[in-house]
Structures are given as structure tokens and as C-alpha cells.
Amino acid sequence: MFRFFFTFAVNQIKKIMDFNVExxxxxxxxxxxxxxxxxxxxxxxAPIQALNNALQQFHADILNDxxxxxxxxxxxxxxxxxxxxxxxxxxxxxxxVPTLTxxxxxxxxxxxxxxxxxxxxxxxxxxxxxxxxxxxxxxxMTDGAPDANQNIQELSQIINDRVSKKNFVFYAIxxxxxxKDVLNQISHPEFPPADLIGTRFGEFFKWLSxxxxxxxxxxxxxxxxxxxxxxxxxxxxx
Amino acid sequence: xxxxxxxxxxxxYHKEANPPLPCQDYCTHVQISLESxxxxxxxxxxxxxxxxxxSKFVAEKLVETIKPWIENLKAxxxxxxxxxxxxxxxxxxxxxxxxxxxxxQQPVEAYATTVIFVIYTNLGILSAHIGxxxxxxxxxxxxxxxxxxxxxxxxANQTVxxxxxxxxxxxxFIETNIIExxxxxxxxxxxxxxxxxxxxxxFDTLNNxxxxxxxxxxxxxxxxxxxxxxxxxxxxxxxxxxAKWLNFLENGTQKLKDEPDDKSLxxxxxx
Numbered sequence: 001m002f003r004f005f006f007t008f009a010v011n012q013i014k015k016i017m018d019f020n021v022e023x024x025x026x027x028x029x030x031x032x033x034x035x036x037x038x039x040x041x042x043x044x045x046a047p048i049q050a051l052n053n054a055l056q057q058f059h060a061d062i063l064n065d066x067x068x069x070x071x072x073x074x075x076x077x078x079x080x081x082x083x084x085x086x087x088x089x090x091x092x093x094x095x096x097v098p099t100l101t102x103x104x105x106x107x108x109x110x111x112x113x114x115x116x117x118x119x120x121x122x123x124x125x126x127x128x129x130x131x132x133x134x135x136x137x138x139x140x141m142t143d144g145a146p147d148a149n150q151n152i153q154e155l156s157q158i159i160n161d162r163v164s165k166k167n168f169v170f171y172a173i174x175x176x177x178x179x180k181d182v183l184n185q186i187s188h189p190e191f192p193p194a195d196l197i198g199t200r201f202g203e204f205f206k207w208l209s210x211x212x213x214x215x216x217x218x219x220x221x222x223x224x225x226x227x228x229x230x231x232x233x234x235x236x237x238x
Numbered sequence: 239x240x241x242x243x244x245x246x247x248x249x250x251y252h253k254e255a256n257p258p259l260p261c262q263d264y265c266t267h268v269q270i271s272l273e274s275x276x277x278x279x280x281x282x283x284x285x286x287x288x289x290x291x292x293s294k295f296v297a298e299k300l301v302e303t304i305k306p307w308i309e310n311l312k313a314x315x316x317x318x319x320x321x322x323x324x325x326x327x328x329x330x331x332x333x334x335x336x337x338x339x340x341x342x343q344q345p346v347e348a349y350a351t352t353v354i355f356v357i358y359t360n361l362g363i364l365s366a367h368i369g370x371x372x373x374x375x376x377x378x379x380x381x382x383x384x385x386x387x388x389x390x391x392x393x394a395n396q397t398v399x400x401x402x403x404x405x406x407x408x409x410x411f412i413e414t415n416i417i418e419x420x421x422x423x424x425x426x427x428x429x430x431x432x433x434x435x436x437x438x439x440x441f442d443t444l445n446n447x448x449x450x451x452x453x454x455x456x457x458x459x460x461x462x463x464x465x466x467x468x469x470x471x472x473x474x475x476x477x478x479x480x481a482k483w484l485n486f487l488e489n490g491t492q493k494l495k496d497e498p499d500d501k502s503l504x505x506x507x508x509x
Binding site: 018019020021022023024026027028029065066067068127128130131132209 | 433439458497
């Protein structure tokens with residue numbers, strides 16, 4: 001039995017060694033995904049812990065994928081009563097995931113606008129340096145209703161206009177308690193908002209890491225068949 | 239004499255898509271004489287629902303269309319004549335594709351695909367392409383050189399297809415090339431293989447500029463040539479070599495294994 005497995009292993013190694021090639025070191029085309037994350041007081045406890053764990057795992061998954069690790073840039077904006085860029089766009093190997101802590105209220109509009117600024121600046125940098133790039137993604141995750149001083153109408157116009165012009169993809173994920181009417185209002189019909197099942201951030205980020213692989217290899221006008229979101233999305237049916 | 243090996247492998251994320259996508263690449267090679275033949279590589283558009291049919295149809299129709307011309311070729315055409323001839327070949331195949339679409343009551347765009355083809359003869363090499371992907375050759379000075387410049391749009395992975403609105407001005411979208419120097423090896427590949435087999439880009443940190451490149455990578459290709467020659471010397475059958483080639487496309491390097499996109503690679507060697 002041992003001899004059988006040893007022979008099998010040697011044959012497998014020989015197959016790989018048949019063509020023992022080098023890969024060239026290429027500067028790869030970039031995609032940027034900007035997370036806009038709600039860290040308001042209502043996320044305290046299990047939700048923020050689950051989100052922190054999921055972000056760490058997402059980061060590890062990207063690092064472990066030799067293609068995504070060289071193509072996907074990640075940025076993180078957090079918002080409470082103010083919006084802050086806590087991780088500028090970078091490849092996974094160039095940063096450690098910050099730990100999110102809850103505080104304050106829900107300046108959702110400020111958060112998303114900052115996310116839009118981040119991807120706009122990054123795209124401008126790609127263009128001025130002559131780099132090929134893919135359409136950016138902005139992913140909002142929120143569990144509440146925005147503060148009263150937040151101009152939802154204005155944000156809705158900006159997002160619908162910019163998504164229609166294919167400037168970026170905007171995807172809103174509502175965590176338990178999120179104001180679904182607001183999320184529907186600010187989302188483009190091509191990318192309706194989704195409801196997260198409980199605190200299944202881990203399942204969402206796993207789906208996202210696999211989806212990003214499809215997205216980074218697709219053409220910009222291409223409709224892509226993403227994996228099923230049934231593990232994390234409420235109400236998903238085939 | 240020439241020996242060719244070719245194959246396509248489904249991309250990692252095409253397998254994981256919902257529903258899973260078939261392999262939309264297709265490549266083929268037909269030897270016409272010891273010293274002549276045609277190799278074709280097609281990459282079906284991911285968004286086109288029937289592009290796996292389109293890529294296969296275009297590749298096979300192209301071979302069928304061009305074969306009699308190669309058999310009767312007495313002298314290499316000049317650049318202008320080759321450009322016109324190649325456009326004519328591709329347009330003929332496009333019309334055939336339209337016919338297929340009509341028969342199946344589908345828009346022709348559903349079959350969208352890129353196409354690269356290379357004709358090799360003892361007179362020289364002729365190439366033409368629509369869209370992206372890469373092609374190259376090895377000359378008798380051991381230099382690997384590109385055969386085509388992939389067509390890329392403003393954003394990465396934008397390209398044109400045989401079904402795109404190119405036929406009112408095809409010369410603007412169809413690149414042709416003639417190589418008269420001695421050629422020892424030829425390669426064609428879809429863009430799923432390009433960053434693994436070619437130098438495609440570098441970043442000049444001093445000047446903060448991306449430098450686009452288009453060079454077959456000798457560290458990738460020379461071991462492949464040596465391995466194929468060794469297999470032929472050891473009298474491996476074509477089927478055995480093909481099986482090893484397909485396994486290489488799937489698993490040959492970690493990056494090939496992780497490649498999200500479908501991969502096609504053709505390699506021809508003058509033995």
C-alpha cells in the first residue's frame with residue numbers, strides 16, 4: 001500500500017515537473033474594492049465582532065490567491081458620526097486589517113461620499129500612471145438608519161448617475177435593522193441592495209472573494225455569473 | 239518538420255460561477271504539409287451566452303476557409319495584399335456565423351469571440367487577429383518576439399470581437415503581420431494565459447508610470463520547447479503529450495492554477 005501511494009505521489013510530481021517553467025513577474029492590472037462600513041453604536045457586540053473576524057478572513061483569502069493578491073486593491077472607510085478612511089487603497093500584502101470599534105451615530109451619506117472620493121482618486125491615479133484597471137466596486141454595509149442631517153436624496157442621485165455611467169459598481173448590504181427603504185433609494189436598479197442573514201459576514205466575504213476572482217478576469221461591460229449568494233443573503237431564490 | 243501541441247482549460251472562477259460557465263476558449267491546429275499548417279485560438283466573450291459555440295465555430299470555419307488557399311500558395315503576399323486577404327477570410331467566417339445565428343434565431347452577438355490565427359509555410363509566417371490574446375515566435379537567433387499587438391480598450395479587458403461593429407472599417411480593427419525571417423517556434427494564447435507566458439507590464443517607480451510590454455517570456459517558453467522535444471525523442475504518443483499539456487494548463491504553476499479566466503495555449507516547434 002505504501003509503495004502504491006509513493007509511486008502515485010512520484011507520478012503526480014513528475015506530471016507537474018514535465019514542464020518546469022518560470023512565470024514572468026508582471027505588474028498586473030488593478031481592481032479596487034472600497035468597503036464603507038457602519039461602526040455606529042448599534043453594531044456593538046456580536047455584529048462588530050463578526051464583521052472584524054470576516055474582514056480578517058477575507059484578507060487571508062485574498063493573500064492566498066496568487067492572482068487576486070496581485071490584482072485586487074482594498075480600501076476601508078468607516079463611518080459613525082464622521083466618516084474616516086482607515087485603510088487607503090492597497091494590495092492585501094501591503095496592509096494589516098484594522099480592528100473596527102463601535103462609536104457614535106450613522107453618517108451614512110458622508111461615508112459613501114468618502115468611498116466615492118477614494119475610488120475616484122484611485123482611478124485618476126491609474127489613468128495618470130497609464131495603468132490598466134477595472135471598474136471599481138464600493139460596498140456599503142450598514143445596520144441602521146442614517147442620521148437626520150444626511151442628504152439621502154442627493155446621494156441617491158449621485159449613485160444612480162455614476163453607476164449608470166459605469167464609473168463604479170455600488171452594492172449595499174443591509175445588516176439586521178437596516179433601513180431598507182433608504183438602501184433601495186440609494187441603490188441603482190442594476191444592483192439592488194441585499195439583506196445579510198443575521199451576522200453572516202463571514203459567508204458574505206467568502207462569496208465576495210470568489211466573486212472578485214470572476215470580476216477581475218471579466219471585461220468591464222460583461223455580465224458575470226457570480227456564485228450563489230444563498231449562504232448569506234436573505235430571501236435569495238434561484 | 240513542425241510539431242504542434244494545443245489545448246484549452248476552464249478558468250477557476252468560471253467553474254465557481256452560478257451557474258457554472260463552460261470553457262469559452264477554443265483552439266485548434268491543422269497540419270497541411272510537413273512544412274505548412276494553420277493554428278487558431280479563439281476566446282469567447284464571457285457575456286455572450288453562446289460564445290463557447292462561437293469560438294469553436296469560428297476556429298473550425300477559419301481552417302476550412304483558409305486551407306485551400308494555403309495549399310495553393312506559391313509566394314508570400316505583400317503586406318497590403320495579406321491584409322486584404324486576411325480581412326476577407328475573417329469576413330467570410332463572420333457571414334457564416336451570421337447564418338448560424340439566423341438558423342438558431344439568435345443575435346449574432348450571442349456568439350461573440352476574439353480570434354487569432356497563424357499560417358506557417360516554408361515561405362514565411364502570416365498572422366491576423368481580432369481582439370486580444372497574444373502570439374509570438376522564436377527566430378534562429380534564439381529571440382522570442384511578439385507576432386501581434388492585442389486590441390485593448392480604455393479599461394482593462396475591454397476588447398473587440400468578430401461580431402462587433404467593425405465591418406464598416408475592418409482595417410482599423412484587424413491587425414495582420416508577415417514574418418520572413420526563419421522561425422523555429424510559434425505560440426498563440428488567449429488572454430487567460432498572457433500574464434503567465436508573456437511579459438505584459440511593469441511599473442517604473444522612478445517616473446511613476448506603467449510600462450506596457452508584449453514579450454514572450456523565454457523562462458516560460460524555452461523549458462516548454464525542451465520538454466516537448468524530449469517527449470518526442472522518447473516517442474511519447476500525441477495523446478500522451480496532449481494529456482500532459484492539458485494538465486500543465488490546469489496545474490503547471492500556482493498562478494495557472496489560480497487563473498480565473500479560461501486558458502488556451504498553442505505551441506509549435508520546428509523539429
